[in-house]
Amino acid sequence: MIIINIEVKNIFEEFDVIAENAQNIAIFTRDIELQKNEVLIINLFIEKIDSLLLKTGLIEEELNLLLFLKFTIESVLLEIQMIICLKENKIDLAWSALIQAQGQISIAAKNHPFNPSNLDGFINRLNLYEKLLFPKIMFASVGGIIKETKCTICKLEYEECEHMKGKFYSGKLCLREIHEMELEEASIVENPASKMNRILTTTYNGKDVDIFTLI
Ligand SMILES: [Zn+2]
Numbered sequence: 001m002i003i004i005n006i007e008v009k010n011i012f013e014e015f016d017v018i019a020e021n022a023q024n025i026a027i028f029t030r031d032i033e034l035q036k037n038e039v040l041i042i043n044l045f046i047e048k049i050d051s052l053l054l055k056t057g058l059i060e061e062e063l064n065l066l067l068f069l070k071f072t073i074e075s076v077l078l079e080i081q082m083i084i085c086l087k088e089n090k091i092d093l094a095w096s097a098l099i100q101a102q103g104q105i106s107i108a109a110k111n112h113p114f115n116p117s118n119l120d121g122f123i124n125r126l127n128l129y130e131k132l133l134f135p136k137i138m139f140a141s142v143g144g145i146i147k148e149t150k151c152t153i154c155k156l157e158y159e160e161c162e163h164m165k166g167k168f169y170s171g172k173l174c175l176r177e178i179h180e181m182e183l184e185e186a187s188i189v190e191n192p193a194s195k196m197n198r199i200l201t202t203t204y205n206g207k208d209v210d211i212f213t214l215i
Contacts, residue, residue, distance in 0.1 A: 001061050001113055007052055008062045015069045018045050022076045032087050035080050042077040046070060053171050061113070063171030068111050072119070075104035079126065086133070091212040095134060099195045102126050111168045137211055138199050139192035148180035 003009050018041065024030075025038040049070045053063065078101035085094035105123055109116045149158040153169050158176040163169060165176040188199070202211045209215055 001065070003062060003065065005058055005062055007055070008058065008066060011049060011052060011066065011069065014045065014048075015073065018042065019073060019076060022073070022080065026076060026080045026083065028083055028086075032084060035084050038080055039077060039084070042073055042080075045073060046077070049073075058171070060170045064111060064168040065113055067168050067171045067173065068108055068113060071104045071108040071111070075101040075108065075122070075126075078104065079129075082129070091210075095198070095212065096196065098126065098129055098134075102130075102195075107166055107173065110166050134212065138188050138190060139195060140186060140197040140199070141189045141192045142183060142186050144184040145182040146178055146180075147182060148178075150177045150179055151175075152177060 003012060022038055022042060025035055049066050052058075053066050053070075058066075078097045082094045082097035082101065085091070085097060102123075105119060105126065109119045109123065112119065150156070151158045151161045151163050152175040153163045153172060154161050158165070163174040165174050167174050199211055201208050202214075203209070204214045
């Protein structure tokens with residue numbers, strides 16, 4: 001792909017430096033203050049991407065590349081936030097950060113402009129965190145008949161338009177919004193659509209306790 005815009009080119013080069021530094025900090029043993037500082041650095045970089053995304057005159061490939069860089073660096077940011085939360089004993093926030101990091105990087109992989117397998121190592125690491133650091137838990141899931149949906153790109157009924165959820169279009173992510181649904185069942189499952197909807201408590205020593213900390 002050819003990047004024409006000089007600012008996009010610069011951001012692309014800056015991304016390499018930021019991502020490399022961030023990976024060196026996104027290791028559990030690194031000092032927490034260094035990690036908090038890295039969060040600030042990445043947030044500033046994301047602000048830069050956001051302002052460039054609003055710029056007119058960029059071609060579709062450039063806009064999609066910017067959004068790809070944003071989703072990728074956001075998932076590294078979330079990984080560092082997960083580590084900080086674990087160190088500060090904020091376990092439920094650590095879980096949310098990890099699940100969001102997994103979500104962001106899987107969207108980035110779907111929209112990788114070059115070679116999606118470059119992200120495999122990072123995706124595996126996030127999956128390993130889930131298995132090694134947290135207990136096996138169950139999730140809530142709802143099923144029903146979807147009556148009305150909307151595409152976030154063209155605002156038409158999702159089933160009637162040509163966009164695909166999870167794909168980038170001119171720097172915007174396509175989502176299938178559910179506007180009306182007839183609820184049929186709610187169940188407890190092992191593999192849910194969203195791991196944010198998790199079981200919160202369990203019984204331990206005869207008491208209801210937090211499922212992660214047992215406190
Ligand atoms: Zn659409």
